[in-house]
Amino acid sequence: MNLKPLNDNVLIKPQAREEATKSGIVLPSSTQNEGPQKGQVLAVGEGRLLENGSRAPLAVSVGDQVMYKKSYSAEELELDEGKCVLVGESDILGIIK
Amino acid sequence: MNLKPLNDNVLIKPQAREEATKSGIVLPSSTQNEGPQKGQVLAVGEGRLLENGSRAPLAVSVGDQVMYKKSYSAEELELDEGKCVLVGESDILGIIK
């Protein structure tokens, strides 16, 4: 199953975190979900609807590596690509160069 | 009874969830109502009213398979098609391809 997001939503494939810190300590999974996260953009919506009736294209594109935060409105989904997360564009912190 | 939604509301026929998990354990119904859900669009409103007086057509169409979340404003209705749910377009996560 694939998903085409609506409006200014972005579908992201999270990058697997290193399972252990440099000192070899394995972090419990709850810790791994805190703070900014990295991932790759799988699909983007057609943009937020403006009051003039047109849509504003998103600033991220399919294939971009991004940092994002998981706000309360983020949704975890099980798709063909595995575990994915759907976030609004405002939860994307930036594009990784 | 059929229902024509207003504004940017969408009428959805929820897809029946598998009654049991792969391991054969039957989930209680409360668990089945959590998280993103799948369904088919039965009817859509004419779109949100813009400040210029026109309406913005919805990004989903009748017949689309969608994933949606049941926010506090979602309404469950008993219609000719059986149990349906009415949600705002912003509660639709995306269109299933």
Add this chain to the structure above:
Amino acid sequence: MNLKPLNDNVLIKPQAREEATKSGIVLPSSTQNEGPQKGQVLAVGEGRLLENGSRAPLAVSVGDQVMYKKSYSAEELELDEGKCVLVGESDILGIIK
């Protein structure tokens, strides 16, 4: 006494609920006021004022059968037509076909 609503308000004559469920159990009145309700549109306002100074006509018309919810801002009124309810258009879930 009749009432002409203002702005995007809609005056509705609630449809009497069946006094008893199919199994013959009479529901207490508090239960009858929960969830979506049916009614007929008796009168509508001239529409919400837009920032350009014009008014957006309502999407419902006098005589429509509608489903609505009674939000905190709904007002119950005793008019010539009996007990009526005044709701904003955003509390109307859809038009019954």
Add this chain to the structure above:
Amino acid sequence: MNLKPLNDNVLIKPQAREEATKSGIVLPSSTQNEGPQKGQVLAVGEGRLLENGSRAPLAVSVGDQVMYKKSYSAEELELDEGKCVLVGESDILGIIK
């Protein structure tokens, strides 16, 4: 003393409620202040200021009989006409025909 309201405010002369119910029971005054109330429009403001700098004329006129609710922002005033109430137009439920 008379008062010319500003913006979308409306000055109303409340209609005296019947002091007793049909069954002859006199209601305490606290009960008489609950729920929708009737009154006559004494004066109206020049309308809400729109973002384009013009004002939107009110939908009610001097002399109209209206139903209104007394929200938290309603103000009771002692004027030449006796006890009056100043409400925003959005607290007027409709015009009595």
Add this chain to the structure above:
Amino acid sequence: MNLKPLNDNVLIKPQAREEATKSGIVLPSSTQNEGPQKGQVLAVGEGRLLENGSRAPLAVSVGDQVMYKKSYSAEELELDEGKCVLVGESDILGIIK
């Protein structure tokens, strides 16, 4: 010291309240500060900034007798004219005729 208010603020010289009620009872000062108050407009701002970059002139003018309420944002100031109060135009209930 005189003050030229900014935006849609209005500087008011409160009218001294009668120190005693008709029946000769002197009200404590806390009671005198409740409810709508009368005063004279000493100075007005140049108006709220609209999104098109112009300013909307206020509906009250210097010299007007007004009724106003003292909301949480009202500021009491000690100026050349004595004790004054600065309020936003939305806290002015109307112009006394």
Add this chain to the structure above:
Amino acid sequence: MNLKPLNDNVLIKPQAREEATKSGIVLPSSTQNEGPQKGQVLAVGEGRLLENGSRAPLAVSVGDQVMYKKSYSAEELELDEGKCVLVGESDILGIIK
């Protein structure tokens, strides 16, 4: 170090308050920080960004004597001019004449 404020922010040099009241009582410093304060404008931002993309020039200028209030968003800064305060224009009550 000097600071050029952004948007509609204003940098103010607070006027030292008289250390004692007329009756010779020295107020504790907590009392001196309450209520409206006087100061001189040291620098202003280029104005709030309007939706049409232009900026609205501030209503105060460098050198103006102003009264202001210290809201929760005010920031105290140690600059070349000594202790300064940065406030939004909406926290400026008016220009002292």
Add this chain to the structure above:
Amino acid sequence: MNLKPLNDNVLIKPQAREEATKSGIVLPSSTQNEGPQKGQVLAVGEGRLLENGSRAPLAVSVGDQVMYKKSYSAEELELDEGKCVLVGESDILGIIK
């Protein structure tokens, strides 16, 4: 790893605070994170999207020395330049001259 911020976000390299106060007392790190902070702008987004569909360029540029506050929405990131912070432009107090 470098990051290109989105919209009106700004990536800042915080300036190391002096580890000790003038009197030689070393402040605990929690104290060092309070109040306005200094830093250098490393990267800026393309600006907030306006309702007309264009973007408003930021008022700060790469290389600017700025004072900023760390609001609840600030994000700390570990990048090639070391520990950085991503803030919205509204959290930048001004440009240091």
